[in-house]
Amino acid sequence: IAGITQAPTSQILAAGRRMTLRCTQDMRHNAMYWYRQDLGLGLRLIHYSNTAGTTGKGEVPDGYSVSRANTDDFPLTLASAVPSQTSVYFCASSSGEDEQFFGPGTRLTVL
Amino acid sequence: GQNIDQPTEMTATEGAIVQINCTYQTSGFNGLFWYQQHAGEAPTFLSYNVLDGLEEKGRFSSFLSRSKGYSYLLLKELQMKDSASYLCAVMDSNYQLIWGAGTKLIIKP
Numbered sequence: 001i002a003g004i005t006q007a008p009t010s011q012i013l014a015a016g017r018r019m020t021l022r023c024t025q026d027m028r029h030n031a032m033y034w035y036r037q038d039l040g041l042g043l044r045l046i047h048y049s050n051t052a053g054t055t056g057k058g059e060v061p062d063g064y065s066v067s068r069a070n071t072d073d074f075p076l077t078l079a080s081a082v083p084s085q086t087s088v089y090f091c092a093s094s095s096g097e098d099e100q101f102f103g104p105g106t107r108l109t110v111l
Numbered sequence: 112g113q114n115i116d117q118p119t120e121m122t123a124t125e126g127a128i129v130q131i132n133c134t135y136q137t138s139g140f141n142g143l144f145w146y147q148q149h150a151g152e153a154p155t156f157l158s159y160n161v162l163d164g165l166e167e168k169g170r171f172s173s174f175l176s177r178s179k180g181y182s183y184l185l186l187k188e189l190q191m192k193d194s195a196s197y198l199c200a201v202m203d204s205n206y207q208l209i210w211g212a213g214t215k216l217i218i219k220p
Contacts, residue, residue, distance in 0.1 A: 041212055042115065042210035042211050042213065043210040058207070090153060096206060097141065098159075099159060101156070102154050102155070103153060105152075
């Protein structure tokens with residue numbers, strides 16, 4: 001692994017289903033973030049984690065949950081997907097006060 | 112509230128110079144970032160300003176005026192590969208990034 005990876009690359013999901021988006025980084029960054037990006041809007045922060053074992057809510061946390069059991073992994077779970085959660089999801093990591101490095105993104109469609 | 116404003120779209124000619132402006136109002140300021148995002152790809156870091164003035168990095172330069180809540184990204188000697196969206200982001204007092212909606216730059220031959 002080099003940098004930050006996400007899985008899956010894309011997914012089509014039926015409304016009401018549960019889905020976990022995976023994110024792994026090998027840069028030993030303390031901070032990790034989940035964003036969604038929708039056409040015409042800026043990146044919006046869903047949840048973040050400043051260090052392993054801690055998480056916080058961002059601008060649009062409703063319908064999403066995260067966990068940070070270790071430094072490398074930061075999965076995002078949609079408990080019961082709804083069509084408004086159709087978006088491109090980016091995971092990012094940083095040392096805390098420096099630039100954020102982004103994963104390649106997951107394109108999610110909820111029908 | 113917190114707000115980042117930048118133009119939605121700009122068009123420029125290959126070989127020319129273009130300036131993309133960004134104005135901001137945030138709760139606290141710990142630096143301003145510019146990112147480039149090609150269609151269908153992830154954002155990649157371009158520049159960081161925390162003090163007033165101009166930072167130059169090759170064909171790209173970024174300027175900051177904290178008193179005016181203003182920044183610009185200057186791209187020189189434009190190439191077709193510079194066609195992308197350019198995202199302005201401010202790090203607030205909680206060290207979270209607040210993002211503008213991005214400026215789509217179209218380069219014409």
